[in-house]
Each structure stands twice: as structure tokens, then as C-alpha cells.
Amino acid sequence: xxxxxxxxxxxxxxxxxxxxxxxxxxxxxxxxxxxxxxxxxxxxxxxxxxxxxxxxxxxxxxxxxxxxxxxxxxxxxxxxxxxxxxxxxxxxxxx
Numbered sequence: 551x552x553x554x555x556x557x558x559x560x561x562x563x564x565x566x567x568x569x570x571x572x573x574x575x576x577x578x579x580x581x582x583x584x585x586x587x588x589x590x591x592x593x594x595x596x597x598x599x600x601x602x603x604x605x606x607x608x609x610x611x612x613x614x615x616x617x618x619x620x621x622x623x624x625x626x627x628x629x630x631x632x633x634x635x636x637x638x639x640x641x642x643x644x645x
Contacts, residue, residue: 598604
């Protein structure tokens with residue numbers, strides 16, 4: 551999970567496009583009441599030039615995290631349903 555974040559962050563800095571996330575060609579104006587300190591912190595952390603760019607990158611990261619979580623849950627479900635027998639060789643689960 552952390553390595554994927556680094557990859558996405560570096561791609562954002564280098565201006566590479568991430569094939570997994572699509573961006574809208576048309577933007578719409580939205581008006582939100584947001585904490586300016588949080589926006590500035592996000593802008594600094596994400597190395598975004600503008601507040602809009604910081605919010606856009608943050609939303610992309612949330613969407614990517616959700617997709618990773620969904621895929622992880624699906625993989626875990628498939629693993630559990632596969633019927634594999636797992637041994638607790640260290641005895642940690644028996645305590």
C-alpha cells in the first residue's frame with residue numbers, strides 16, 4: 551500500500567498520467583466551506599501549485615485507496631473461500 555502511494559505521488563510530481571484514474575474533461579464549479587489550514591497543508595504535502603490542484607490530488611488518492619481496499623477485500627474473500635487449511639505454527643492464536 552505504501553509503495554503504491556509513493557509511485558502515485560512521484561507520478562504526480564513528474565506530471566505523468568496515471569492510467570487507472572480518469573479525469574473529467576469538463577470541470578464544474580462547486581462551492582464548499584473548507585478549512586483553509588487543511589487545504590494549505592494538503593497543498594504543501596502534495597506539492598500542488600494551487601488549492602484546486604491539491605484538492606483534486608487528494609480526491610484522486612481517496613478514490614485510489616478505496617479501489618485498493620475493494621480489491622484487497624475481494625482477494626481476502628477468495629482466499630478464505632478457497633478452503634485452505636492454515637496452521638498456527640507459533641501457537642499465537644491458541645492463547
